[in-house]
Amino acid sequence: MSTRADGNGGPDLFQGMTAEELREVERVTSTRNFRRGAVIYTPGETGEALFLLREGAVQIYRMSPEGRKLVIAHLLPHSFFGEMTCIGQGMYDTFAEVTEDSTIVTMNCEVLNRLLVGKPEIARRILEAFGRRVLEAERQLEDTVFKGIPARVAALLLREARNDSVDGLTHQDIAERLGVYRETATNALNELKSANLISIGRKHIAILDRARLSQIAGE
Amino acid sequence: MSTRADGNGGPDLFQGMTAEELREVERVTSTRNFRRGAVIYTPGETGEALFLLREGAVQIYRMSPEGRKLVIAHLLPHSFFGEMTCIGQGMYDTFAEVTEDSTIVTMNCEVLNRLLVGKPEIARRILEAFGRRVLEAERQLEDTVFKGIPARVAALLLREARNDSVDGLTHQDIAERLGVYRETATNALNELKSANLISIGRKHIAILDRARLSQIAGE
DNA sequence: CCGCTTCAGTAATCGCGATTACCGAGGCGG
DNA sequence: CCGCCTCGGTAATCGCGATTACTGAAGCGG
Numbered sequence: 001m002s003t004r005a006d007g008n009g010g011p012d013l014f015q016g017m018t019a020e021e022l023r024e025v026e027r028v029t030s031t032r033n034f035r036r037g038a039v040i041y042t043p044g045e046t047g048e049a050l051f052l053l054r055e056g057a058v059q060i061y062r063m064s065p066e067g068r069k070l071v072i073a074h075l076l077p078h079s080f081f082g083e084m085t086c087i088g089q090g091m092y093d094t095f096a097e098v099t100e101d102s103t104i105v106t107m108n109c110e111v112l113n114r115l116l117v118g119k120p121e122i123a124r125r126i127l128e129a130f131g132r133r134v135l136e137a138e139r140q141l142e143d144t145v146f147k148g149i150p151a152r153v154a155a156l157l158l159r160e161a162r163n164d165s166v167d168g169l170t171h172q173d174i175a176e177r178l179g180v181y182r183e184t185a186t187n188a189l190n191e192l193k194s195a196n197l198i199s200i201g202r203k204h205i206a207i208l209d210r211a212r213l214s215q216i217a218g219e
Numbered sequence: 220m221s222t223r224a225d226g227n228g229g230p231d232l233f234q235g236m237t238a239e240e241l242r243e244v245e246r247v248t249s250t251r252n253f254r255r256g257a258v259i260y261t262p263g264e265t266g267e268a269l270f271l272l273r274e275g276a277v278q279i280y281r282m283s284p285e286g287r288k289l290v291i292a293h294l295l296p297h298s299f300f301g302e303m304t305c306i307g308q309g310m311y312d313t314f315a316e317v318t319e320d321s322t323i324v325t326m327n328c329e330v331l332n333r334l335l336v337g338k339p340e341i342a343r344r345i346l347e348a349f350g351r352r353v354l355e356a357e358r359q360l361e362d363t364v365f366k367g368i369p370a371r372v373a374a375l376l377l378r379e380a381r382n383d384s385v386d387g388l389t390h391q392d393i394a395e396r397l398g399v400y401r402e403t404a405t406n407a408l409n410e411l412k413s414a415n416l417i418s419i420g421r422k423h424i425a426i427l428d429r430a431r432l433s434q435i436a437g438e
Numbered sequence: 439c440c441g442c443t444t445c446a447g448t449a450a451t452c453g454c455g456a457t458t459a460c461c462g463a464g465g466c467g468g
Numbered sequence: 469c470c471g472c473c474t475c476g477g478t479a480a481t482c483g484c485g486a487t488t489a490c491t492g493a494a495g496c497g498g
Contacts, residue, residue, distance in 0.1 A: 062357070064365040065437065072357055088350035093361070116343060120336040123346060127335070130349040131307035137356035138281070138291055142312070144363050145398035146283040149455070171476065179364035184455055186476065202464070202475070218284065368485070389445065403485055405446065421445070421494065 012078050013052065013125055029107045040096040040104070041082065050112045051082040056102025061095050061176070070179035072137070074099075083126065086112050144179070147218055152178050153188040155217035157198065157205060164207040192216070231297050232271065232344055248326045259315040259323070260301065269331045270301040275321025280314050280395070289398035292355070293318075302345065305331050363398070366437055371397050372407040374436035376417065376424060383426040411435070 014025060031054070034040065040051065040058070051058075058075040072094065075081060084092050086109035098104075116123045143152050156177055160166050175185035189205070192198045197213045199206045207213060233244060250273070253259065259270065259277070270277075277294040291313060294300055303311050305328035317323075335342045362371050375396060379385050394404035408424070411417045416432045418425045426432060 062361050062365075064361075068365065070361060070364050072360070084350055084354065087346055088354060092354070094357075116346070117339040120339060120342060123339065123342040124335060127306055127342065127346055127349065130346065130353060131303055133353050134349060134356055135303065135307060135311070137353060137360055138313075141291075141356060141360045141363060142281050142283075142289060144360065145289050146287065170474085172474095181456060182476085183457085183478085186478090187455090190477080200476090390447095391445080400486060401446085402448085402487085405448090406485090409447080419446090 013080055013122060016121060025107075028111045029105050031103060031105050034098040034102045034104060036098055036101050038098045040098065042095050043093045046085050048085055048109045049082055050080055050086055050107045050109065051096070052080045052105040052107065053077055054103040054105055056098060056104075057100040058102060058104075059097050059099045061097070062093055063095065068179065068181075069176045071177045073133070074177075080126075080129070083112070085109065087126075143218075149178070149180060149184055150188040150191055151216055151218050153185060154192060154197070154213050157192075157207060158210070158213060158217055161207050164210065166205040166207070168203055169205070170203055232299060232341060235340060244326075247330045248324050250322060250324050253317040253321045253323060255317055255320050257317045259317065261314050262312045265304050267304050267328045268301055269299055269305055269326045269328065270315070271299045271324040271326065272296055273322040273324055275317060275323075276319040277321060277323075278316050278318045280316070281312055282314065287398065288395045290392075290396045291359075292352075293396075299345075299348070302331070304328065362437075368397070368399060368403055369407045369410055370435055370437050372404060373411060373416070373432050376411075376426060377429070377432060377436055380426050383429065385424040385426070387422055388424070389422055 014022060017025070029052075034056070053075050055077055058079070058081065059071055060073040060075065060081060061069050061071045063069055073081075081096060116126075143155060147155075153174065156174060157166055160169065171186045171189065172182045174189070175182040178185065189198070189200055192213070193200050195212070197207070197209045197216070199208055233241060236244070248271075253275070272294050274296055277298070277300065278290055279292040279294065279300060280288050280290045282288055292300075300315060335345070362374060366374075372393065375393060376385055379388065390405045390408065391401045393408070394401040397404065408417070408419055411432070412419050414431070416426070416428045416435070418427055
């Protein structure tokens with residue numbers, strides 16, 4: 001159902017390892033704390049490392065030349081990111097920014113690659129996470145190409161809702177997730193409100209009619 | 220540079236295996252021939268299998284409710300596809316269609332998963348291919364959100380060009396890769412032609428000014 | 439060589455969403 | 469309690485790309 005609710009969607013990357021193995025992992029990683037707003041990497045800064053979000057929240061996004069932001073992914077605890085530089089050779093035109101005070105573990109690429117051959121479990125989990133990521137990116141692409149803003153907003157709300165309520169998201173946040181203007185997002189939200197599908201409060205949206213909202217979101 | 224020029228971008232999935240291992244692989248896979256136009260799977264048909272394109276060409280695409288087509292990927296020999304159902308649990312709202320008479324090897328999910336744990340090399344290659352795929356999907360998303368049609372056409376031509384020439388692509392094909400109308404694609408192409416950046420012939424486009432084309436494509 | 443099908447060129451209209459320009463309200467820090 | 473900053477509401481204009489409607493040229497099959 002939801003894409004990022006449980007980190008990368010799977011169990012912790014190191015789940016099932018013995019205490020000893022975990023100590024070994026400790027030895028070769030470093031843990032740092034970041035404050036909300038801190039930027040972990042920007043395009044060009046090929047950190048050559050895998051990051052593990054232990055606590056907090058991180059946003060992966062791209063910027064248009066004119067400064068519009070498109071959020072690719074919102075990461076929750078137990079997600080990892082930055083692996084691209086370790087695995088493909090490809091660099092990434094992305095930014096990673098801490099959106100809530102976070103604790104992040106950094107693992108060297110070299111170490112990761114050693115793990116990958118030695119621990120098929122780990123490779124497997126990364127593979128699964130990648131799969132979800134491809135799916136997510138392609139779904140977002142399809143939505144962008146095929147649907148209008150109200151539908152995309154509706155879909156986002158449904159994906160993001162916990163218990164029929166979406167909290168902590170500003171209109172600006174919603175706009176950035178869709179890559180549109182804040183005004184456009186506000187309009188779409190008001191449109192949905194007028195249809196009695198949602199109710200809007202400051203940083204809080206309640207879903208009133210899940211069924212019809214799904215309708216609008218395009219099934 | 221190019222995304223699909225060399226299959227999934229890596230060596231053959233089974234490269235480096237011993238003759239014996241290859242015979243083993245033979246035993247657990249089946250090979251079939253498909254004619255241009257054949258549809259290998261559609262949404263819902265969870266084939267539960269990994270496909271390997273040995274010869275020919277395959278297109279992965281999605282359809283809008285109104286029937287517009289968005290091509291996610293063009294696959295060349297040595298690419299694999301359909302793994303999503305084996306790895307993530309997620310099904311795919313995608314179609315796979317043969318665009319040139321093809322020879323395709325089918326491997327059971329179960330077999331694949333056994334390979335994944337036993338042969339880190341294989342897992343590694345799939346991981347790399349997935350990485351490229353994530354990158355590609357996110358790039359396409361960014362382009363769609365941030366750039367206009369001329370820029371996206373220019374970028375597509377640059378990606379697709381072999382030796383400064385793009386052959387075999389109709390305007391319709393180009394439109395489908397971008398998820399836009401054929402007329403819109405034609406317009407953009409003519410615009411580029413007017414600027415003397417390309418020359419257009421039936422199913423053939425020549426790149427005249429790579430530098431300025433890159434400019435327009437957005438660096 | 440004829441007819442049909444595939445491809446490509448053009449034009450006109452229309453609506454959505456970008457873009458610009460403000461205003462007003464809620465909260466927070468001091 | 470005041471001022472500032474974050475959030476959210478509105479409106480008007482504009483341009484791009486969707487959508488509709490044809491025309492015409494280039495191959496191909498017979």
